[in-house]
Amino acid sequence: MMNRRFTGLTDTGLLRSVNQDNYHIDPEGRFFVVADGMGGHAGGQEASLIATQQIKAHLEQYWESEASSHDILEEAILKANEGILEDQQQHPERGEMGTTAVVVLFRGEQPLRAHVGDSRLYRIREGKLEQITEDHTWVARALKMGDIDPEQAKTHPGRHVLFQCLGRKDTQKPEIGRLDIEPGDRLLLCSDGLTEEVADPAIQEIFDHSESCDEIAQNLVEAAKDGGGSDNITVVVVVQE
Numbered sequence: 001m002m003n004r005r006f007t008g009l010t011d012t013g014l015l016r017s018v019n020q021d022n023y024h025i026d027p028e029g030r031f032f033v034v035a036d037g038m039g040g041h042a043g044g045q046e047a048s049l050i051a052t053q054q055i056k057a058h059l060e061q062y063w064e065s066e067a068s069s070h071d072i073l074e075e076a077i078l079k080a081n082e083g084i085l086e087d088q089q090q091h092p093e094r095g096e097m098g099t100t101a102v103v104v105l106f107r108g109e110q111p112l113r114a115h116v117g118d119s120r121l122y123r124i125r126e127g128k129l130e131q132i133t134e135d136h137t138w139v140a141r142a143l144k145m146g147d148i149d150p151e152q153a154k155t156h157p158g159r160h161v162l163f164q165c166l167g168r169k170d171t172q173k174p175e176i177g178r179l180d181i182e183p184g185d186r187l188l189l190c191s192d193g194l195t196e197e198v199a200d201p202a203i204q205e206i207f208d209h210s211e212s213c214d215e216i217a218q219n220l221v222e223a224a225k226d227g228g229g230s231d232n233i234t235v236v237v238v239v240q241e
Contacts, residue, residue: 004029004106007213008236011221013193014229020044021191021234024052030107031059032236036100036119036191038165043097047084047167051099054080059105069107070176073114077101077166077174084167098167102133102189104179104238111179117165120195122188122203123181129204132179136164160192186216187238194220194235197227213237 006029012019020037022045035051037044058076065072080101088095100117113121118135137160164172181187186207194203198220206223210216216237224233 003241005213005239005241006032006237007217008032008034008234009214009217009221010232010234011225011229013232014225016232018045019232020048021193021232022048022052023189023234023236024056025236026056026059029238030063030105031056032104032187032189032238034100034102034119034189034191034234034236035166036117036193036232036234037097038099039094039097039167043094044099046087046091046094047097047099050083050087051080051101051166054083055101055103063107069105069110069112072107073103073105073112073176074173077103077114077116081166081168081171085169088167098162098165100136100162100165100191101174104187104189111181112176113179114174114176116171116174117162118160119189119191121179122190122200123179124186124188124204124207125182125184127204127208129200129207131200132177133175136162136175181240183240185240187236187240188220189236189238190220191232191234193229193231193233194224196231197224197229197233213239 008023022035024033035048037048055076062072100119102115102119105112115133121132206219220235
């Protein structure tokens with residue numbers, strides 16, 4: 001069994017008065033979650049908290065079951081969606097709240113990753129940064145279809161408009177895939193408060209020039225704040241040994 005080191009850090013940023021991000025790190029390093037809430041101060045904060053709590057609870061409850069890791073992970077995220085919908089019914093003032101979620105799961109022989117929305121998973125292998133997840137935004141879809149170019153995507157006014165998030169009755173099953181990871185690989189789970197302010201080459205440079213997980217996380221958050229800090233910033237760093 002491979003060992004891993006990990007840490008997480010969240011920051012309100014420079015312009016927001018409330019942090020609507022949440023994250024969870026399993027103490028044993030079995031799974032990691034980042035969620036970025038939306039829908040007003042109380043709403044977004046509550047949605048991301050419900051998501052992280054529901055995913056954590058479901059994974060812990062069924063960890064030793066005979067169910068497949070894919071099924072457990074999918075059910076955990078769908079449970080999170082149901083939990084947010086239930087809260088919306090009980091608190092109509094939070095009716096518009098929702099959240100993204102990105103999850104990495106180490107269970108059995110094959111690690112998995114899942115996401116809904118535009119919180120991202122990156123892998124850094126041999127000094128090369130690669131975005132593993134694909135944003136569930138209209139702009140990312142337009143970019144993939146060739147309707148816009150990468151430069152247009154960076155400043156497009158609709159770049160944060162999601163076509164998929166948790167907290168909607170029409171939310172589809174989460175995108176789940178195998179995670180290829182080798183000793184020496186490093187993972188980054190993050191909210192768009194990081195990626196909106198810090199370009200991929202700068203993220204890779206921080207990984208290249210930071211020693212510990214804590215230093216990487218701190219430097220990423222500081223870079224996002226130096227870039228403007230327009231949104232909440234959350235990062236989870238995992239080093240596979």
